[in-house]
Amino acid sequence: MDNKWMRLFLESETPFYVYKLKKGDSLIFQYSTNYKPVVIVFYGTVYMMKIFTNGESFFLAILTSNSIIDFNITSLGSNYFYYKVIALENTYFIKFIWLDSIANFKYLSNIFKLMDVFRYTLRQYENSSCILLHKSIRYRVIQLLLFLCREFGVLNNNYIAIPFELSQKTISYITGSNPITVNKIINDLSNKLLIKYISKKKNLVCYFSFFRYLHDIKIK
Incomplete structure (x- = not known):
């Protein structure tokens, strides 16, 4: 298991939490106006669904190690849906708050690492979207x-x-x-x-x- 993300957060003194999902288990996330949580998949594979309160669901992406999940892109209609992340295999996450990371990531190299993760995640979304074409x-x-x-x-x-x-x-x-x-x-x-x-x-x-x-x- 790659612990480079844990080392990065420890070195930058950014508060974080580690979660483990066993295969088949899931996490539920909703948009929050009080804080801005972000999740990095640092080991494993998951797929992500957008679930609406009327029971409809929409597949978003299959994400693997070194992917980032940001639930703060939009608050539009956020009372009517939530996100569900389901593990295809045993998966580990790091959860942190954006404001904490901005305050503690003092080195450009750390920011670049996060930017690389965003670029990699975007490619995974693009590749996953081909399934629904x-x-x-x-x-x-x-x-x-x-x-x-x-x-x-x-x-x-x-x-x-x-x-x-x-x-x-x-x-x-x-x-x-x-x-x-x-x-x-x-x-x-x-x-x-x-x-x-x-x-x-x-x-x-x-x-x-x-x-x-x-x-x-x-x-x-």
């Missing part, structure tokens, strides 16, 4: 699997393994679908020998034939 739920599921293989995949002899549990319910949350539709898509891809659930249907692998299939249907 497709109107077809089938293509959204396929794009999600491609994204996870590209960003996190572990290469084996004839397949790429996604290294954390990915339930069909999680896929449905991210793609804005329902588990029944996702189940049909996953079963179809499995029957075509393109993907497979292993370890009691908890981990997905994508065979090399899956990527040839993507080339044929022009998914990139």
